[in-house]
Amino acid sequence: MFRSLALACTRSIQTRKLHHNVITRPQTIYALSTSPGKAGVAVVRISGNSAKEAIQKMTLGNITEPRKAYFKRIRHPNSGLVLDRALVLWFPGPHSFTGEDSVELQIHGGNAVVKSVLDALRDLKDFRMAEQGEFARRAFDNDKLDLTELEGLADLLNAETEVQRQLALRQAEGGLRVPYETWREKLIKCMATTEAVIDFGEDENIEEGVMDQVVLDVTELRGLIAEHLDDSHVGEIVRNGIQVAIVGPPNAGKSTLLNRLAKREAAIVSDIPGTTRDVVEVKLNLGGYPVIVCDTAGLRESTDLIEMEGIKRAKTRVRSSDIKICLLSLDKGAIIDPIVKEVIDNETYVILNKEDALKNGNSIQDLISKVQDETGAKKVWTMSCKTGQGVDKFLNQMIDILKAKFDSSIGNPVLITQARHREHLEDCLKALDTFLLMPDEDIVLSAEELRQAANALGRITGRVDVEDVLDVLFGQFCIGK
Numbered sequence: 001m002f003r004s005l006a007l008a009c010t011r012s013i014q015t016r017k018l019h020h021n022v023i024t025r026p027q028t029i030y031a032l033s034t035s036p037g038k039a040g041v042a043v044v045r046i047s048g049n050s051a052k053e054a055i056q057k058m059t060l061g062n063i064t065e066p067r068k069a070y071f072k073r074i075r076h077p078n079s080g081l082v083l084d085r086a087l088v089l090w091f092p093g094p095h096s097f098t099g100e101d102s103v104e105l106q107i108h109g110g111n112a113v114v115k116s117v118l119d120a121l122r123d124l125k126d127f128r129m130a131e132q133g134e135f136a137r138r139a140f141d142n143d144k145l146d147l148t149e150l151e152g153l154a155d156l157l158n159a160e161t162e163v164q165r166q167l168a169l170r171q172a173e174g175g176l177r178v179p180y181e182t183w184r185e186k187l188i189k190c191m192a193t194t195e196a197v198i199d200f201g202e203d204e205n206i207e208e209g210v211m212d213q214v215v216l217d218v219t220e221l222r223g224l225i226a227e228h229l230d231d232s233h234v235g236e237i238v239r240n241g242i243q244v245a246i247v248g249p250p251n252a253g254k255s256t257l258l259n260r261l262a263k264r265e266a267a268i269v270s271d272i273p274g275t276t277r278d279v280v281e282v283k284l285n286l287g288g289y290p291v292i293v294c295d296t297a298g299l300r301e302s303t304d305l306i307e308m309e310g311i312k313r314a315k316t317r318v319r320s321s322d323i324k325i326c327l328l329s330l331d332k333g334a335i336i337d338p339i340v341k342e343v344i345d346n347e348t349y350v351i352l353n354k355e356d357a358l359k360n361g362n363s364i365q366d367l368i369s370k371v372q373d374e375t376g377a378k379k380v381w382t383m384s385c386k387t388g389q390g391v392d393k394f395l396n397q398m399i400d401i402l403k404a405k406f407d408s409s410i411g412n413p414v415l416i417t418q419a420r421h422r423e424h425l426e427d428c429l430k431a432l433d434t435f436l437l438m439p440d441e442d443i444v445l446s447a448e449e450l451r452q453a454a455n456a457l458g459r460i461t462g463r464v465d466v467e468d469v470l471d472v473l474f475g476q477f478c479i480g481k
């Protein structure tokens, strides 16, 4: 009775495996897993059926216990020439990263040593250098990791800040796989019950009210997924970097501020208004948060075609940014032109720059109050980008703002980190909603909606149709991972 369901599920998994076997031969692969270049230690990984045999040849049969570090002479498998002395670890499959028999060599990290060991491995029958991400790919094909865990692993290798590291590690450890698989299993059970009612509906073997239970389960699941989707995109924002846009009138000192934050001359600064045209981005690590600060063209009415394009880009960038900072100049009395006012709201933070050039007679406190009244800004800082005065205070308070904005959500153990996840979850939700609206007599169509919903979840974890995602993903790994 569950034939159609079972077939649908196994077919997609088989397609995946078949496709994979055609493109890569079942060989033993090896690679330098640490960065190339002189180092204290270099790690060479070997994975595949011949891994154990090869390492026995290269150590004269001395490796007997799995997962134990042996300090051995490494020899060329044919000539017997000693290449290095190394730590050798043997991981018999399936208890290895790839799920295959694997060996790890911790050799001396000299260029000639590494080359001699890699050359020796190349001389072995059925051995070849691994392709980019091939160890990870084998781990996926052997069901050691699902797609979300692989993505987590790729993110972990790319993580540049503490918060990104935490997020990636959680995902690599199954933070998303576990709930998504639990939800998918629940849906498959609901589907099985529905199929049973379709096949044996008239039969007295089917209890009364089983479909009521299915509706209850689906309703509960729908609630969980809707709640999960209602996350203000925090995981995606942190994974990709928090976009902070600096806007304001020309010559306010936006590019000067960007350069000060970047600690380099990232953008051109001049006393000519309208200097910046393109959006200039700088990546920062603010208290563990990945931040992408963008400097933009000064906003003013202009007839210069290139400047107009720059202003258009500035406005677009401000609209899509997560945090907006409006920079005004105190030497101009912190005037806010209509064109600037247009892009700011009460979520925008304000910096009053050029405190060093404040005209005598102007009270800073009065100017702050004026700006606060005009913009409704939550926070107004004063600083001098030229002397650096006030910049550290601003940065420290910015970290507090980031913490307040993201910390509680980051603590959520199940966080969507990619648009891909969101898309499939939305598809799943849509199918569940359609299911819940269907009249009882449309039970065959109802079963189909459940199948669509389960498949949508399966696409996130990689159980269904994911070849295209895999190709992109493995491109992010280096050789040796």
Ligand SMILES: Nc1nc2c(ncn2[C@@H]2O[C@H](COP(=O)(O)OP(=O)(O)OP(=O)(O)O)[C@@H](O)[C@H]2O)c(=O)[nH]1
Residues within 6 Å of the ligand: 249, 250, 251, 252, 253, 254, 255, 256, 257, 268, 269, 270, 271, 272, 273, 274, 275, 276, 277, 296, 297, 298, 299, 353, 354, 355, 356, 357, 383, 384, 385, 386, 387
């Ligand atoms: N006195 C003083 N001058 C500053 C300060 N910050 C920037 N300037 C000067 O103001 C002028 C304009 O600075 P920019 O950083 O190019 O200004 P901008 O806002 O990027 O200008 P556009 O790109 O034209 O929109 C330059 O001559 C800077 O040296 C400051 O804190 N005090």
Ligand SMILES: [K+]
Residues within 6 Å of the ligand: 250, 251, 269, 270, 271, 272, 273, 274, 275, 276
């Ligand atoms: K300028």
Ligand SMILES: [Mg+2]
Residues within 6 Å of the ligand: 254, 255, 256, 267, 268, 269, 275, 276, 295, 296, 297, 298
């Ligand atoms: Mg500029």
